[in-house]
Amino acid sequence: MQKPNSHNPSHPLPAGAERLDVFMARANAQYYATHPLLSDFVTAPELSQVFGELLGAWAVAVWQSMGSPTRLILAEAGPGRGTLMADALRLITRLVPAMAHAIDVHLVETSPLMRAAQAQALQPYCTPLWHSHLETLPNAPLILFANEFLDALPIRQFVCSPITGWQERYVHNGAFIYHPCPAPTLPDGRKFEDDTVVEVCEPALHCAQFLAHRFTHTPGAALFLDYGHFSSLTGDSLQALRHTKPTNPLKTVGEADLTAHVDFTAFAARARHAGASVYGAVTQGAFLRTLGLLERTEQLAASANATMASKLRTAAHRLAAPEQMGHLFKVLALTSPTLPPPPGFIKGSAA
DSSP: OOOOOOOOOOSOTTTOOOHHHHHHHHHHHHEEEEEETTTOOOOOHHHHHHHHHHHHHHHHHHHTTTOSSSSEEEEEEEEESSSHHHHHHHHHHHOOOHHHHHHHEEEEOOHHHHHHHHHHHHHTTTOEESSGGGGGGSSOEEEEEEESOOGOOEEEEEEEETTTEEEEEEEEETTTEEOOOOOOOOTTOOOOOTTTOOOOOOHHHHHHHHHHHHHHHSSSEEEEEEEEEEESOOOOOEEEEETTTOOOOOSTTSSSEEEOOEEEEEHHHHHHHOOOOOEEEEHHHHHHHHHHHHHHHHHHHTTSHHHHHHHHHHHHHHHHIIIIIHHHHHEEEEEOSSOOOTTTTOOOOOO
């Protein structure tokens, strides 16, 4: 780890220095507003239509467990090109017309480029309403998808040594500098070792608390799929992709997609403390196989030509295999405490 270059707390930080989360938020806002859609990475919905269909089937089961309300907010945070929602709506419209009639689609998205793509993808099914924040979603029964949403939320980073005590990372002239600070805390109460980087994603923790509070008085469920860990691990997970290749996250502001591994342990603890039922995190591979990934893939492959059948099977392998996305990606659900366990989580997987 880079040796801290600490600043005396009685002296101001250098002009232009930004706390890491401020820097990350600014860089990503610029990147998503100016770059071709998903040009540096491929998300699960883009790999196979089966991914969105399985999440649509998941939503059907949850809606039925709510008592099949006649109005439902079906929302997605970070909806990319709109592919996941389109695949989910296609299945719902075909199999459960009553649910399709009940749905109002809402998307949490700030990028004008992304909003235009989402409108086009969803045109056959609905005219969505957009939001810049989860908090403005209407107060009605809610099912929320969030695939690779939490990983892009800005993080703070802290490090402690016996010599310097706790310091927080700031960005200045393309490099980290360090400034003394109070010790960080996480809602799961874990203890931190010296000389390791501790990451805190305050927007993710706020998201967990907001949804949990909402679900205590209004029926709801939220499904999060992202790469991260469900453990007491600490360490530096900040990374950047530019032209599909790793790059220095501090050097190419607005030219690379900045992400960090999701701390599902902290996220689950905050949601549980705020009143939600929490299920998982389980691996994406186990979750998708439980929902029928392989069976649906083979059903589609049986009526496809050889080339398409091969693509479908390759995509399923990439989504679920342990050495691909199957173990790196985790899945966690938050629900109202009055709802039964949602599909895809084995018995006893409630956190």
